[in-house]
Amino acid sequence: MITIYGSPQSSAGRCYWTLEEAGAPWEQAPFSMRNKDHKSAEFLKLNPNGKVPCIRDGSATLWESTAINFYIAEKWKQDLLGTTALERALVQQWSTWSQVDLQPPLIQVFIQLHFIPEERRNQEVIDTNLEKVKPLLVILDQELNHKRYLAGEEFTLADINVASVASVYKSLxxxxxxxxxxxxxxxxxxxxxxxQKVSQLDS
Ligand SMILES: N[C@@H](CCC(=O)N[C@@H](CS)C(=O)NCC(=O)O)C(=O)O
Incomplete structure (x- = not known):
């Protein structure tokens, strides 16, 4: 049984999605970022970064959402990792790209629009980061011109890790x-x- 820390509406969302795709047994730890549970001494022992998601599986603890997803897939549904050497490498490629390239500018826009009151919003930060995001979305669009999914013909972790970030753009x-x-x-x-199931989960 996996115990997961973090709301489905946070970076943990992609891990809930993978748990559901993989049919892995999971439970959500009682946890409130509003109450600063992520900075509690107890939680910092699990993830010294003080961030979610974090999972426990028996005596093992793991953090970083894409690493967690690789673990879940490895243990419960290996097809999500790709079935050839090239597919597995493409899953790594797109997963890394989603975290290193696509997510950082998008998160800056998300923070401005979600957490900063309108009167203190910095439009320059929004515009600059949107300009960084747009060409990346074009790269994705062009890639998907000749294939059904990012690693080939089958749905994999590449799709989960990238779609969970790209969907933020649409949700904004x-x-x-x-x-x-x-x-x-x-x-x-x-x-x-x-x-669908994860998007209906309570935070
Ligand atoms: N690269 C990390 C990012 C995790 C992350 O930034 N989580 C946010 C919530 S979406 C968080 O816990 N923020 C609390 C903080 O930075 O103090 C991952 O993908 O797991």
């Missing part, structure tokens, strides 16, 4: 107009029962 109300391949792929990912 920005349009994917003109990026038809990306739009179709995101809709396909979001229509999966596992995504």
């Amino acid at each position: 109300g920005f349009s994917l107009e003109g990026l038809n391949n990306l739009q179709k792929w995101l809709e396909t990912c979001q229509s999966r029962p596992a995504w």
